[in-house]
Amino acid sequence: MRDPQMDRDQAGSRLPVLALVAVVIVGLNLRGPIAAVAPVLEEISQDVGLTSTTAGLLTTLPVLCFATLAPIAAALGRRFAPAQAVALGLVVMIVGLVLRVLGGSVLLLVGTVVIGVGMTIGNVLIPAVIKRDFPDRVAWVTAIFTGMLAGGAALTAAFTAPVSAVGDGWRFGLVSWVGLAVLGLAAWWLMFVLPERSLAPATTGVPGAVLPRSVWRQPMAWAVSLMLGFQATLYYSFTSWLPTLLGDEAGLGRAIAGNAMSIYQLLGIPATLVIPALCRRRADQRWLGVLLGLGWVVMVGGQLLLPGWWLLWAVVGGLTQGAGISLVFTLIVLRARDASTVRELSAMVQTVGYGMGASGPIVVGALNGATAGWVAPLLFLAAVAVALTAVGAVAGSDRAID
8 A cells, every 4th residue: 555645755756747836826815915015005195185194004914913013923833734724815815805995995995904814824935845845856845935925016016007907996906816816726736735645633632742942942943033123124124214314315207216226126036046956065155145145245335335336236136036035945844853833933034034024114213313314324225234244154054943
């Protein structure tokens, strides 16, 4: 009689193309609905009467969900198989996509939170599925997954406004992305849920079982968490403020500043795909962690000292932010010994990391308002970049997390 577990292991090692396609489509959905808001934000604000503060919540709320709900997502992964929990998250996200276009500001915000809940489940548990089902190509598939996060954001940012113009305004533009989410759910269900290719829920109450050491007590887990925290602080700060910064310091018009933001976002996609090849060269990735921090130092220092060279800094920042998120997610799956540890570590890293990242734009805005300039905000971001360089040298060391 054939062992089903052996069959699943052999299937995972062959890297089915359709399973990889499912990861790609789902990855496109885990940032796209957030980025879709920006191109039609002015239209939304005028239609439902949003203040500038409330409008900012449309992008901030999902990031806060990433931070606060990651432990709950990990608990779902323990209660159900991780692939089943990801499918549940996609269903929740689809509900949120529909809900946010059905009414006024209240439903818009409620739907945004529901979308954030669904995204959080995918963020936390897909790395565990990758660790289990693609054991021979963990770094490569993780890089593709993180690349699709950036790709989804770029896709919705580029096409939401044109789709809104063709259809009946911003509501049609935002809800049109339900189709991509439904396609992702169908592909995920066929490739991961129906064949039961993912991890089974962990058993509890086994006599004589040894309780695992909590990842929250391990220095290496904290190093990876802080790495994401500093990376996210820099990424979301520039995502929120780069156009304004370039307008004030480099004298760019709105259109050119928007082009700089597009460069910053789009260059993150190819950068994510380079990381696995670099990680395979040696077991120790400290040099990559340091290089990542130095890339941010160059980006911030360039904006501070030579703002007129904005195109160069947008290119450096784009490559650095893409490589950074890819490296963090790769370290999560490489440092963890097994898929269950990936689940717990992913929850911890995203709780700490996105919690720090959500505060970055707020601190930058406060410093800018208090000093009426960009020197103080950029000095703050420079300090964050230096801290990232230091913690990257620790997080990249070849030490396993149990």
